Amino acid sequence: MKKTVARLPRRHQVLLSSVCAATLVLLLLPSEPATASRHSAEPELEGEQLILGQRYQLQLELAAQEAAVAATSEPEVRWSGYQIRSGDSLARIFDMMGFSPQELYKVTRDKQSERLLRKIHPGDTLRFAQDPDGELVQLAYQLNATDTLIISKTADGYVSEIEQKAVETRPAFAFAEIKTSFWNAGIDAGLTEQQIMSIADMFGWDIDFALDLREGDEFSILFEKKYADGEFIGYGRILAAEFVNRGNSFQAILHDNDRYYTADGQAMRKSFLRSPVKFTYISSSFNPRRLHPVTGQIRAHNGIDYAASVGTPVMSSGDGKVIASAYNNLNGHYVFIQHGERYVTKYLHLSKRLVKNGQRVKQGETIGRVGATGRVTGAHLHYEFLVDGVHRNPRTVELPKAESLAKTELPRFKDIANQRLAVINDNKRVYLAMR
Known part of the structure; x- marks a missing residue:
């Protein structure tokens, strides 16, 4: 490069040196701050020069501004609650909460x-909701674990609706072994009274829960538990059950x-229940050669005695x-019932x-209530079952087929049955x- 410059004429060398010097001076001079123009829809920012690296406060979009204004302009609602006490009435409650009889009238x-x-x-x-003027705009009353009555003020007056929570059902299992009584076994297994009675009703055509x-x-059940918003709210249906009685x-x-x-x-x-009373202690079973407790003579006891307190319902x-x-003097108050052509049931010593x-x-x-009328030694129901006029043991007589x-429907049902029994x-x- 130097050799090439040296071969140039003297005047060309001078001119080239001058151009280089001028270029260097321009590079070393301070420049104006760098700017950029921004196009904006906001009139106050139109044409404004923006300095790089500096922060600017941007305005909200028009829709966002309107939403914010609407939110701040909505009237505040104040909620308050009142727990009902004995002796309260709606009129008294509305008065205590500061509402007029006219508002109660409009609500109802x-x-x-x-x-x-x-x-x-x-x-x-x-629960009451009031606007800033103290007027009732909404009332909420929880009816149960899932349903709430909502009463809202509208331009046409107060209107109501039932707001319902979604209910989720989950399967649950329980097992019980009878040690002292069926009832105690169910309670020990964590079952409710209603579930225990449902099991007795379910198998009441095959098992005499008072005697057998x-x-x-033992018994096992598959049942439903109900949840709303993840919280337990109660029990549902019994989906399947198994009862093992005397090995059967x-x-x-x-x-x-x-x-x-x-x-x-x-x-x-089935056509007949095994027992005409809910499960209770039985004092005497079917015995055709029983010694009569009053006369002391051998006399056929063609039925079953259910010892129960006076007033117990008889079905x-x-x-x-x-x-x-x-x-009559022997049977006391009694009821006989004919079931079709072949069967008769008898209920004696009623109160x-x-x-x-x-x-x-x-x-x-x-059909009656347990008593101690007629020739008896204590309160009980005497129950007889006759087939074609012949006394039969109510516990073991073969009942009409179910x-x-x-x-x-059988294929689908059997699929469901097999699944539920497998779970049990x-x-x-x-x-x-x-254990």
Whole structure:
């Protein structure tokens, strides 16, 4: 490069040196701050020069501004609650909360509101929402764990609706072994009273819960537990159950029609109940050569005595027609019922008869109450079962066969039954292995 410059004429060398010097001077001079123009929809920023690296406060978009203004302009609502006490009335509650009788009248003009608010009772809570002027804009009343009555003020007056929480059901399992009594076994297994009675009703056509149960009998159930917002709110249906009584296994599975069937699709419900009273202690069983407790003579005891307190309800064990409802010195107050052509059931020593001759009765209908009338030594029900005029043991007599599901329903039902019984068996094995 130097050799090339040296070969140039003198005047060219001078000119080249001058250009280089000028260029160097321009590079070393300070420049103006760098700027950039910004195009904006805001008039106050139009054409403004923006300095790089400096922060600017940007305005909200028009929609966001309007939303913020609307939010700040909404009237504030104040909520307050009132827990109902004994002796409270709606009029008193509204007055104590600062609302006029006219507001109460307007609220209860809605028929649903008026009907449901009449059902308030001590311990319930009413929640009131007021605007800044003190007017009632909404009232909430929780009816149960899932339903809440919401009463809202509108341009046309107060209107109500039922707000419902979504309910989730989860399967649960329980196992119990009878040691002292069926009832105690159920309680020890964590079952509710309603669940225990449901099990007795479910198997009441096959098992006499007052007489047939023995220590060592066991039962397992698969049932529903209900949840709302993740919180337990109660129990649902029993989906399936198994009862082992004296080595015999009885199974019941719930079908879509809310009836229980055996695993092969036969209805659990039969023509007769094994026992006409709820499970209680039985003082005497069927014995055709029993020594009579009053006369001391051998006399056939063609029935079963159910020892129960006076007033215990007595049920008809099957559908039928009352053929006798009367009193005599031997039987006391008694009721006889004809069931079709072949069967008759008799109920003796009642304290009260609740049916009349010729009356039609349904299975499970209360026909009288336990007493101590006639020739007896204590309060009890004497129950007899006759087939073709011959006394038969109510505990062991073969009852008419149960109905079956329609053939078209059986495949689907059996799939459900097999699944639920498999769950019961798996849980039972785990439970027994952990004991």
